[in-house]
Amino acid sequence: MPEQLFYHLRQSTLTTTGLAIPGAVQLPPETGTLYNPYSVAAGDSLQSLTGIFSVPGASSQEQMVAIARANLTMPGLFTGGQTITVDGASVTTLTGDTIQAILDRFTTAGHPVTLEQLVASIGERTDLLQDEAFLIMGLARVPSTYEHWKLSSLAALYHTDLAPFAAMNAALFGIIAAGVTLSVTVNGATHGTPSTQTYQVQTRTGDTLNSIVSRFNTQIPTSLTDVVLSNQDIPLIKAGVQLLLPPANACVSVLIGAGGNRFPSAVFPLNVSLEISRDAALIHPDFSDNEPTRMDRTVIPPVTGRSAGSNDPMRIAEFARAFREAIPMLKLATGKPGSVLETGDTDDGRSDRDLWAVVFTDGGISKIDIKAPVHYQELPDLPLPRYYALRPLENKLSAQKATPFRALKDDGSLGDPLPVDYQGIDLEVWARKFLADFDLFLTAPYTVPLWSLNGGALRATLDSLIEAKDKLSQAIAQGLTYVLNQPVTDGPAANDDPALQSARAQLIQRLKVSLSKAYSTDVILQYDSHVIARGFDKPARLAGHLTADTPAEAASGTQPKFAFGNAKTALTTDDDYVNFLLNVVNETLQELLDLQLTYNYQELEFDIEKTEGICEYEASNWLTFINGDSTVSADPSLSINLGRAVIPLPLRSYPELPRLVSQTTEAAYSGGNQPASIAQAKEWNYNMIYEHQDAAQDLITLTLRLNQPYQASTTLQGSNQLPTLMQTLGQYINVADKLWSMLERLLTVSGIGLEENLQNAVATFASLALDISESWQRHWLPGVNALKANASPQTQIFDYSVRLVPDQQGRYYSGLNLCYNTVLPWPGVNPPDIIVSADGKESVTLSKGQPVSGILTYTFPEVSAAQFPVNTRLLLKLTFSGLDIMNQQNGVSLVGVIRNRDLLKINGSAGQITIPTNRSFIYETPMIAFPGIATPLLTWNIPFPFGASGGLVSAIRDLFSQILGTPVQETDLSVAIQYGYTLVPATAESEALVVTMPVLFKPRFRYTDDVVQELANAMNAWNSWKKPNPCGGFWNFAINAFSSIDGSPQLPILSLNRLTTALRSS
Structure with a gap:
């Protein structure tokens, strides 16, 4: 360790007068031969530069002359169009002039001047030096304006970027002021600390920026850039010290496109480089063959300036915008193509030229x-x-009896075929399950063992799976077709239509990536x-x-x-x-x-x-x-x-069948609302309730059949034809669970081989996949699976369709459209009243509008709209009220679902336009009927007077006309006639006290016009025989009407027991 080495050598005598310290630099006492590059800033003058650089000379004039002499032939120094006058003679500058060029121009004009005279004239001018011009200067000397300078202020003073400026001076001794507290704040999330923390270091005599960073690193990992940016506004650098400047930016301008635009190809690498070469005569013979000695090439990155208002280098996006303004027909792109360039390839085979241009004009992409x-x-x-969309494999539920099925044996192979029955199968569910499993099996955890184990013997199985996937991709795409019926002008949607083939090719590419996702x-x-x-x-x-x-x-x-x-x-x-x-x-x-x-x-x-x-x-x-x-x-x-x-948006799944809840009948007038006439007494209501969870693509079809023959069937039968694809998918689905319990052992297999039952399971999966892929190919062949239309419903009396309407935001149901599908106006039956409810929700009655073009719109109450979100499972009660018992004698409802019909509805100038959906996408469930027929029974025991004037025959004929209608229908009736006498008249508090005597009973008979006279004769005969008291007496009829529909029960549908008229003879 360095500190241990210094400790043991602490008393040793140094053999030299200097000690080399890594990361530290001491400038020599004499710096006259050291130079700095400098980029001129706007407003600079030769005079101002003498104040911030070390320049030889006893006076300001001598220093300016020294700067001028050092840069005598420096190109690009002056701005153009400026007048320079020396001793009464003037010349005008040209853009890019050198100092020597100005001197030569005076000489040419016949007024030669010396360098000293020229400098004396231009030294203080701030409008001559070109912004970004390059100058060779001595070392930078920090002015004495302040005792200590901020790093940010010095970077701005010397027209350079902060980070490279600090890096150039990081090792210099003697530039750092002692006793200054510096700090670095770090974010806890990025440095693994509990919270944001601030770390501090106090500068010492002899510090360098490098030593300061080292001391910070003992507390927290950091860098010179972090320290400088965190402390750029702290006075840190001493006045009067000499500093180094980073290399200055050099600007080289090239005029592009002056002779017309010519590009090597429609797409080409964009590469700008600067080459500096030496004259061969100046190269020592020993280095004449050394390429770097003769020439140096530097690639120029696309960061040639600074962002507006910032010291940060220009980003690539900003460069691209500037490039577009300069050359609008080229678009910049980035990438690392691997085979395009023959030069500049890296070891991995990819080009290191990552900036490219794409031509958007003639010679490239022009339209x-x-x-x-x-x-x-x-x-x-x-x-x-x-x-286009993939049409359903079947647009009805599939069924077949005695389908061959082979069970999966414990050794992973399939057994002998046995018959199995399928009922109500949505083939889409099976297909999606298989495709997801197939994708899973082709992932690395399952395929790597097949490739590597058993000496590669199972690779053929893997090849067959890849073959099956390719076949499946082709077969599935054959199911792609037009969603809407095409206009006649566009021609038929032929299977070889190039537009359709293009869409199928695109889908095939996606299927080869992932079968289930593309499907x-x-x-x-x-x-x-x-x-x-x-x-x-x-x-x-x-x-x-x-x-x-x-x-x-x-x-x-x-x-x-x-x-x-x-x-x-x-x-x-x-x-x-x-x-x-x-x-x-x-x-x-x-x-x-x-x-x-x-x-x-x-x-x-x-x-x-x-x-x-x-x-x-x-x-x-x-x-x-x-x-x-x-x-x-x-x-x-x-x-x-x-x-x-x-x-x-066609929905590719079989719709859920509606649930029929109940159907009931009731008198139209009940409770405190008693009928006031025979006509009102004949009216009844039919109620039906069904439940369904509607998708937006669903249309509920509802048929109300009145006067339904009792022996007629109300259930529609569908086809049970089984396509070949159903057989192969059914075989897979029935063994999938057990098969995958074996295949999952591939995830944990070890050693060099697979046991036999696992090999058999893999082979079984591959075989089933290949069978499915081939049957799927046959599924869409012409004639194999031609579209099969559902059977038409029996003759209907009232045929409706119901569609729920969401609000504008698509969140809640706001209305319901009831379409009458026969004729308008609504004949014989009023539009139903509708009540909507849902599980846990309060029921609401919808407001009924007026029919427009065969559509009646109902609206949900505003206060309850939020109760029924879209896709809620709803109960709908429809009440058809005011039915005439003699014209509508019973009722039954059938409900079904049509999915994907009339998907595209657009509001046009002529109203809403509907584009029909291709029949291949339309699902129609069978119409489900209530198991019985709802037959009303109306019984009334309240008085209904009739025949107020005229004779007895006229009164009886009027009675039957009121009951049976006009013209009178031939209906089975039974009639009981009584003589009645009022003992006590009715009051406001009680009914009248009446006694009756039987006169006549005529059991069930078919009504004809002769019946009127027959009853009158019998009543007159009884009247002549009994001679009842006419004062307070009356005739009372009790009439039962029976259903005239075939097969109806022998029960009355209408009982009117108190039909009264005054006692009189014919």
Whole structure:
């Protein structure tokens, strides 16, 4: 250790007169031969420089002459256009003049002057010296203006940066004032201390900046830069001491583009270097072959100035902006391509030239035009991109009986096939499970053992898995198709459509990276591109991302979260396509996105070439644009403002079936609200309640069937055809749990081999994966899985669709649209009253509007809107009121779900425009019916007078007209007629006291017009026979009406027991 060595040698005699101390420098007594570089600052003069530098000379004039003589031929010293007068003669300076050039100009003008005369004339002038001009000066001498100077003040005085100025003088003795307290404050989080702390050091006689830093380091790790920056405003440097200056910046200007712009290629490394060479005659023969002796080359970094208002070096982004202003057709980029440059390669094969220029003019990228290609007649002012998505593997639940299934044996192999039945399978669930498992198996923890163990014998299995993944990528992409029906003008969406093939190719690239992630892609947006690009020897692409400006509600965080993948624009063909892959976090919240899109280029991929033997892997070089978002996309040669895109979001999962809760009937008038007429007594209400958790893409279909025949079936049957893909996925799903319990042992395997059952399990997984990949390829072949339409529902009387409407922020339900799908106006049945409730929520009655174009809008009360967030599972009670029992004699409801129909709805000049969804994406569940038919029974025991005038036949005919309607329907009835007599009239407090006597009972019969006369004759005969007292007497009819629907129960649907008219004869 140094301190131990000095301790043991403390009494030894030094053999020399000096002691070398590391990190310390003592300037010699005579410094006349030492020089400093200096960059002139604005306002400097020869006179002012004599006050801050050590310059030989007894007087100020002699010192200025000494400065001038030392810099006699220094170029770039004077500003142009200034007049210099000596002894009445004048000359004008030119930019970049030297002192000798000025002397020569006086001589040429016939007025030669001496250097001393010139200096006497210009010495005090502050307008002559060029800012940033270079001068050779003596050592800097700190003025005596202050006793002690701040480091920051000295750096400003000498027109240099603080950190290099301090570094040049860090070792100098005798410049530090003693007794000054310096401090360094460190952040606890970055230095591992509990909190922010301040450390102090007091300067001593003989200190240097290096020794001060060393003492700080005994307390906390720090650096010279940290110490200087922390104490730059502390008076520390003594007046009168001599200092060294760091190398001065030299400015060399070159005029670019004077003879037109010529570039080596469309993309090239940007390299600026300064070469200094010696005359060969001045080199000793022994060093004539030494390259560094003859020439030195220095690469100039892109930091040629200072940031505005700062001493910090210019950052690369600022340099790029300045470069763009100077050469707007070039865009700067950074990167380390590995195969482009033949020189300057580092040991790792990558170029050390990391600043590049990309040409955006003739000879490079001269035009890029990207636009939306789809035009609908209904939307003349809104061109849209093409929208692609993976269509559902099946748009209905799948089922099949006696499907061959092979169980997994304990040794990891598959057993003999056994039949198994599948019912109600959503194939998407199985597919996503398998793809996630496949991705997991191809990760390093599982594949490394296959590659390394058993002497590499299992590598063939790994190869087959890679082959299966390639097949799967191709097969899955075949399911990509148009989301919307294309306009006729754009032609049919043929399978070999180049636009569709481009989108599929983009998806395949993503699938090869991750099957499960790419499979979850919601939508691909495609735009047409027209490119003019030259100067690329191999294929190249611009890569960038979309930014989306959403409506105001998005700023509040209510818009569904979504992300666009980066997209590439090919630069090697004139016409092509740009595809953007979109993923939405929760598609169920919204059926579409309405966005303003901007495409920003960030990177250039070039020198693209396929690598043989690695599944068509493309090798390439990449550059990243500096300030790419704000500069590249704004280039005038580019037209890539994508504008508005209204994006449909198909949901690729089978919808949940609604739950039918109850259906009931009730009299329209009940409780204290008694019917006032026979017509009101015939009215009844049908109530039905269902429960469902709606996705934004869901449309509830509701059918109300009245007068439903009792023997008719109300359940729709679906197809149970099983595609081949279902068989292979089903085989995998049924063994997956047990198979993975074996495969997980790969994570802990040790030694040199795998046991036999684990080898069998790996082989089984590979075999199943290959089977699935091949069946998936067959799944989309023409005719193998053609679209199968669901059966049409039976004849309907009232057919509705129900869609919940979210508020503008998409957070809560604000309304409900009820669409009547038959004809308008609403015939025979009033629109239902709707009550909404949810688990733990208070029920609310929706306000009913008026139907407009077949749609009736209901609104939630404002006070309760926050009770029902979007995606809440809701109970909806629909009440169809005021049904006429003789016209609507029973009721039953059927409920189903249609998913993804009419996803794209846009408000146009002619109102809301709906673009139909491709049928491949539409799910339709079977219509689920209540298990029975709701039949009302209306029984009334309150009096209904009839036939106030006319004879008995007229009164009876009027009664049947009121009950059966006009024209009178042939309905089964039963009639009981009584004679009634009022003993005590009714009062406000009590009903009348009445006695009755039976007159006639006619059991169930089919009503005809002859019945009226028949009943009148029987009543007249009884009246003639019994001769009842007419005063206070009346006729009382009790009539039961029976359902006329086929198969109905032998029960009445209407009982009117007190139909009264005055006692009289025909």
